[in-house]
Amino acid sequence: MxxxxxxxxxxxxxxxxxxxxxxxxxxxxxxxxxxxxxxxxxxxxxxxxxxDDEEAPVITLGTELLQLYVIVTDKDGRPVRNLKKEDFLLRENGKPQDIAFFSFVAPGATGAAPVSVAPNLPDSQPSSATVEGRYFALVVDDLHIAPGNFLPLKAALSKFVEKTLVEGDHLLILSTSGTLGFLQQMTDDKRVMRAAIERLAPRPQDTLQGNVGFGFSMTPYEAVLVERSDRQTIQFLIEQYIRAFPGTPPMMAESAVRSTARIIAQQTEYLTTATLETVRSAALALGNYPGRKTLLLATDGFLNDEFARNGRFRMQRALDAAARAGVTVYSIHSAGLEGPAGFDASQPGRFDPTGIAQSLASQGQQARQDAFRELAASTGGLTFVNTNDLSASFDKATADATTYYSLAYYPDKKADGKFHSIEVKLNLPGKFTIRTQQGFFAPSEKALQKAAEKKKKQDAKLTPxxxxxxxxxxxxxxxxxxxxxxxxxxxxxxxxxxxxxxxxxxxxxxxxxxxxxxxxxxxxxxxxxxxxxxxxxxxxxxxxxxxxxxxxxxxxxxxxxxxxxxxxxxxxxxxxxxxxxxxxxxxxxxxxxxxxxxxxxxxxxxxxxxxxxxxxxxxxxxxxxxxxxxxxxxxxxxxxxxxxxxxxxxxxxxxxxxxxxxxxxxxxxxxxxxxxxxxxxxxxxxxxxxxxxxxxxxxxxxxxxxxxxxxxxxxxxxxxxxxxxxxxxxxxxxxxxxxxxxxxxxxxxxx
Structure with a gap:
């Protein structure tokens, strides 16, 4: 030429x-x-x-076809790469399902971690191996991240954008407070990513924590337990209240404890709803793109009280959106390495000869991790906790998504409003770890009809x-x-x-x-x-x-x-x-x-x-x-x-x-x-x-x-x-x- x-x-x-x-x-x-x-x-x-550039053609998944992204690792944690369609067993609610589509996705442009070969199988990559583009959503839970944790987190995010993302990668950055505004959009432009990260800032701690009255404190976890009428917690807080306000009758102290707990619990529920709805929105947004999508959740942790009126429903909505959109969640604990629960120098000391306060603090610390751990485990992702090397956590999460299997099947069409569990196993000897979505939440027929009727009524009032x-x-x-x-x-x-x-x-x-x-x-x-x-x-x-x-x-x-x-x-x-x-x-x-x-x-x-x-x-x-x-x-x-x-x-x-x-x-x-x-x-x-x-x-x-x-x-x-x-x-x-x-x-x- x-x-x-x-x-x-x-x-x-x-x-x-x-x-x-x-x-x-x-x-x-x-x-x-x-x-x-x-x-x-x-x-x-x-x-x-x-x-605006074109992509490789992919299978478009509608409501009748569900796609799973399955990671298989050996006993040493290395991805297994040479499996075939017939090696997988797929069940929904315990019922075997036919795998309609199957492919193996090879490592992308960033290179791959060492891979393992399943025993007794030829050491060769399947002919169906494909390479797909990478789409990420980064949800920064600024409603639950302490001000002191923002500086290391932003440094890790900047390194992730500059060093981990490669040409052709797309990233959607969202904050749970919504304060990023116009910058909350999918982009492959690192200038926009930098601007969004720079705009991230601590939010006022809307949840009442620490001192409630002079010498009296109540944590969000304790407030949740009070709402559940946990007698031991209520009695402990009554004693703390009377110690702070001597002479208060026990019944008046209990009334004050319950009213305070109600306010804190309601605010905690509000912030948790905002976090889970942002995760859900990010998953739904990623569903517009082909292939496997990765959602990175950075949070200090949040409480999702499943005993409350909407606790389980909130979580199921987020998990269902991720399952249907083919999104895997990786939860990164932005609090870093946490000390033993109950030794927070920022909180006033409590008189606690029984050790109840220490026990509640430890339970609360674990409860704040339960929700983000479930998001990762239920979608086939990983959780990274108790480490100050946040950059390594982002890198490991990205590397984990480099080798996986794509399985699609036609699920049962029952609009029963129930959770449908998904189980994937290998029909092979040996010890393997399999991670994928754990299920989806089917809408009810009544809910579908109600939504359709509502939209129809709204549209009837409008011109074309x-x-x-x-x-x-x-x-x-x-x-x-x-x-x-x-x-x-x-x-x-x-x-x-x-x-x-x-x-x-x-x-x-x-x-x-x-x-x-x-x-x-x-x-x-x-x-x-x-x-x-x-x-x-x-x-x-x-x-x-x-x-x-x-x-x-x-x-x-x-x-x-x-x-x-x-x-x-x-x-x-x-x-x-x-x-x-x-x-x-x-x-x-x-x-x-x-x-x-x-x-x-x-x-x-x-x-x-x-x-x-x-x-x-x-x-x-x-x-x-x-x-x-x-x-x-x-x-x-x-x-x-x-x-x-x-x-x-x-x-x-x-x-x-x-x-x-x-x-x-x-x-x-x-x-x-x-x-x-x-x-x-x-x-x-x-x-x-x-x-x-x-x-x-x-x-x-x-x-x-x-x-x-x-x-x-x-x-x-x-x-x-x-x-x-x-x-x-x-x-x-x-x-x-x-x-x-x-x-x-x-x-x-x-x-």
Whole structure:
């Protein structure tokens, strides 16, 4: 493969014109899933791949199919890798179940721990081994983390983001208080992760702990026991109250103890509900993604009184959400290494010759761990307690998820409102440890009908337009965007003096149509919004798009994409860009969220704009293309803008592009050429499949220090799949470099 001729330098007005035009329906897109890497390749996703890039096709699990992620380790704790479908026995409520789907998932990009081979089985990896992307949710229980524990926790979280997460990993950070606000969303952008971690802060201790009155104290665990009418605890607290307030009659003291306990217990229940509901919400959000998902829960511990009115129900809701979404919970005790219970220097001493206070403190310490231990054990995860090395805990939790088996089966369809237990065993000799979800909570038929009737009544009061607005805004604001409809988004920054342009696209194959007046029609609703880092809305535009096709043209239309272009003048800074679409006929939604950084070029050195992709056409086609108005004469002959959101090429085409360099020094040119040189690099995964020599640009920079470079590379001979184009600019006089990259796709021949 060789580098073809360089295109002439383009004036800035032509570049602007290029950015502002994109056809409404880009019919070169196809309805099928974009091609993935060939089966024999285990290359990871390219560097810089964003949320809008494609994934390998996976089994989509609905309400009738339940997927389990099973970790099998030997007696030494090493993962066992060479098991087959017939080696597993699966039961629901004791009844054997048929395994409908089975696969082995190999270690990802971070490498694997040592693996073990089951005895009497060949030492070979199953042919069904696959590599899947990694999706994490980090729930920071700031409602239950002591202020003194935040500093080491934030240090561990920062290390986890910088060292443990690799290219292509996605992370959703949530706080149980909800104070992260706008930053609580799934992202692969480490700048956003850092901002979320930095915003984490201790919360006021809303639960009454320590001193309640002068010389009298009651812990949340003691309050819970009082609510259960535990006589020993009540009597102990009565004695402590009378000691603090001499002369108080026992009956009055007991009344004071019970009223105080009720307040503390209610506040404890409120905070526990917030924690478990955040875990549940995180699990449900992760359910939008394929493969195994990992939820990391950082907490000092919390009390979940299952004897209270909703205690067991709260836990079951969280566990059921995790089971149905394929989420494994790893609980990390952020309190670190705890001393013996009852020796808390921050609490006033108690007169306790009987040792009851010491016993209650020890029980309370264990009770605060019971709930987060159950979350991990019931979902097949692990718990890490009594260690000050929180970074190691996060690393071990991540490593534990590298080798596992994926089993899916059709569960009993009884909507009985009961908990259905799941048991997985091996039909093999030897000692193994098996971890997976322990079951799920089936909804009751009555509850399902009630929810459906409630929604029906609510919708009856709204117009179709109002329902569409509600649904598309819900999709836009979801921490993890819904994916019923495939959507794409790309930003194109040129300079601070020009508007940043955004290209959006949604797959027409995912849109339903109905018959009306001899045509196939639908009206979809879209929302495009841009927010700054504080969550302030810079722009929010809702549109209703009428689609209508002749029946004989529908199949062709559904091979394409609905495309739009938006422009907005943005000051330097970090912005969140979102696009969502709602199809009322199928009641389907699609959304995408992306972070962009608008640099301050006045303070930057050598910098590059975004890469603008082009595609070649015949001169006659370009002239007759009525959907491309406003193209300046500076556009290279025979080239038109590609769809910037899709960035799709055929194998027989040339990859064409242009880019603008800023703040190029006006040094004396060498050999009549500019001192700015570009190198083109094309990657597939981590492998560089094409690297050009450095090529000096033919012209010096403009008076404002800008220089636009354009080129093309033939794609003939490259396999279909995802690629990364990386451009490296090198300025010889200052020895400065700048890099820009963007992924693109080569379609399969049949597409």
């Amino acid at each position: 060789k580098l073809t001729r360089h295109m002439p330098k383009l004036p800035m007005f032509a570049l602007l014109a290029l950015l502002l035009v994109t056809p409404w329906l880009a019919s070169e897109g196809r309805a099928q899933q974009p091609p993935t890497l060939p089966p024999q390749s285990d290359a990871p996703k390219p560097d810089g791949q964003s949320d 337009e109002a329902i569409a607005t509600r649904e598309v805004k819900s999709a836009l604001g979801a921490p993890v965007p819904p994916r019923d409809i495939k959507v794409k988004l790309a930003s194109n920054f040129v300079s601070n003096g020009l508007e940043t342009t955004f290209s959006t696209a949604f797959a027409m194959k995912d849109i339903a149509f109905r018959d009306a007046n001899g045509k196939k029609v639908n009206t979809v609703t879209t929302v495009f919004a841009v927010f700054d880092l504080s969550g302030k809305t810079m722009v929010a535009e809702e549109e209703r798009i009428s689609l209508n096709f002749l029946p004989e043209r529908l199949a062709l239309a559904q091979t394409g994409w609905g495309s739009q272009t938006k422009s907005l003048k943005l000051a330097p800074g970090l912005y969140n860009v979102r696009f969502a679409v709602y199809d009322p006929l199928a009641d389907h939604r699609g959304a995408v969220s992306q972070w962009i950084d608008v640099p301050d070029l006045s303070k930057a050195g050598l910098a590059l704009s975004d890469i603008i992709f082009l595609r070649s056409v015949k001169a006659s086609d370009a002239k007759s293309d009525k959907s491309q108005p406003g193209l300046g004469s500076g556009l290279p002959p025979g080239f038109v803008p590609a769809n910037q959101a899709l960035r799709q090429y055929k194998a027989e085409e040339n990859l064409a592009f242009l880019i603008t360099a800023h703040n190029v020094p006006k040094a004396k040119p060498t050999a009549g050429k500019s001192n700015l040189a570009f190198q083109i690099q094309i990657f597939r995964g981590k492998e560089a499949i094409y690297v050009s020599p450095l090529q000096r640009t033919q012209y010096p920079p403009s008076s404002d220090g800008t220089l636009t470079y354009a080129s093309q590379v033939p794609l003939e001979g490259l396999e279909p799949g995802q690629y990364l184009l990386k451009l490296v600019a090198y300025e010889e006089s200052t020895k400065k470099t700048a890099v820009q990259a963007r992924s693109f796709t080569i379609d399969s021949p049949e597409r």
